[in-house]
Amino acid sequence: MGSQHYDLLASSADRASSQQLAAHYSDFTIKWATLDWEIRQAHALRRSVFCDEQGIFEKDDIDEIDYEAQVLVAIANHGGWHEKIVGTVRIHQPEEGIWWGSRLAVQHEFRKQVGLGANLILLAVSSAYALGCVQFLAQVQKKNEAFFQRLNWQSQFDLDVRNHPHVMMQADLSEFTPCFQPTSGFVVKSKRRTYMNEVPSPLLYACIAKSATYASAAEVYYAT
Ligand SMILES: CC(C)(COP(=O)(O)OP(=O)(O)OC[C@H]1O[C@@H](n2cnc3c(N)ncnc32)[C@H](O)[C@@H]1OP(=O)(O)O)[C@@H](O)C(=O)NCCC(=O)NCCS
Numbered sequence: 001m002g003s004q005h006y007d008l009l010a011s012s013a014d015r016a017s018s019q020q021l022a023a024h025y026s027d028f029t030i031k032w033a034t035l036d037w038e039i040r041q042a043h044a045l046r047r048s049v050f051c052d053e054q055g056i057f058e059k060d061d062i063d064e065i066d067y068e069a070q071v072l073v074a075i076a077n078h079g080g081w082h083e084k085i086v087g088t089v090r091i092h093q094p095e096e097g098i099w100w101g102s103r104l105a106v107q108h109e110f111r112k113q114v115g116l117g118a119n120l121i122l123l124a125v126s127s128a129y130a131l132g133c134v135q136f137l138a139q140v141q142k143k144n145e146a147f148f149q150r151l152n153w154q155s156q157f158d159l160d161v162r163n164h165p166h167v168m169m170q171a172d173l174s175e176f177t178p179c180f181q182p183t184s185g186f187v188v189k190s191k192r193r194t195y196m197n198e199v200p201s202p203l204l205y206a207c208i209a210k211s212a213t214y215a216s217a218a219e220v221y222y223a224t
Contacts, residue, residue: 022114025076030072030074031186032185033088041085042085045085045088046088047059047060049108050105057162070091072127086107087106088103089101093131098137102139104117114188114190119188122151124136125176127179129179130179137168138171141166142166152171152175156168156170
């Protein structure tokens with residue numbers, strides 16, 4: 001995805017259709033990536049976010065950590081199919097018991113819609129925890145500090161990474177439950193979704209015309 005495409009998506013005129021795009025998908029699977037296409041799309045999403053959108057890297061953000069890291073993905077599901085990668089993060093363990101998370105990215109149209117970022121962090125920490133993690137760390141962009149704090153992370157100190165303000169943060173592991181099946185992961189239902197089978201039929205077409213959406217609390221259930 002080129003920067004021109006991102007600019008179009010970021011325009012205020014497109015905000016409404018952004019929300020509709022997230023509601024188009026029935027649910028989202030959060031899991032460890034196991035297939036080539038998942039990893040390919042996750043890297044493409046990272047490039048679009050960290051190179052085109054944020055300009056932190058020039059052409060590619062791949063580094064030596066990618067050779068040892070486990071990639072996690074958020075997959076948008078449509079009609080029972082795992083259709084496309086819309087979020088990612090990677091985790092790695094440079095020392096016994098010490099895990100790091102990095103390159104957290106959610107596709108622009110899916111941000112603050114479903115809880116994808118929060119659920120990627122949840123799986124990142126809880127899957128490392130199941131593998132003996134005693135400390136889980138991340139260099140978090142300063143603008144996301146409050147987001148991580150809400151997810152039971154504690155701030156340690158400020159630092160600059162590639163001339164961008166960051167904060168070193170650590171997950172409070174006592175707030176996480178170990179996840180022993182990260183390749184299955186879990187499924188998150190869209191927060192804003194049109195449930196056609198819940199709409200009385202005389203109202204159905206009117207509802208479609210108005211693109212009515214039901215706001216409901218996010219539901220999470222485990223994949224089989
Ligand atoms: C940061 C990012 C991953 C968050 O992902 P997301 O899917 O939008 O986040 P979620 O939907 O899971 O957010 C969960 C909650 O935190 C809130 N939230 C999201 N980003 C926030 C932020 N930066 N600061 C404070 N709150 C935030 C959401 O509004 C939501 O609140 P709610 O539960 O009351 O509805 C996403 O904005 C992104 O990809 N940004 C660009 C890349 C980036 O900055 N990566 C992180 C590097 S450290």
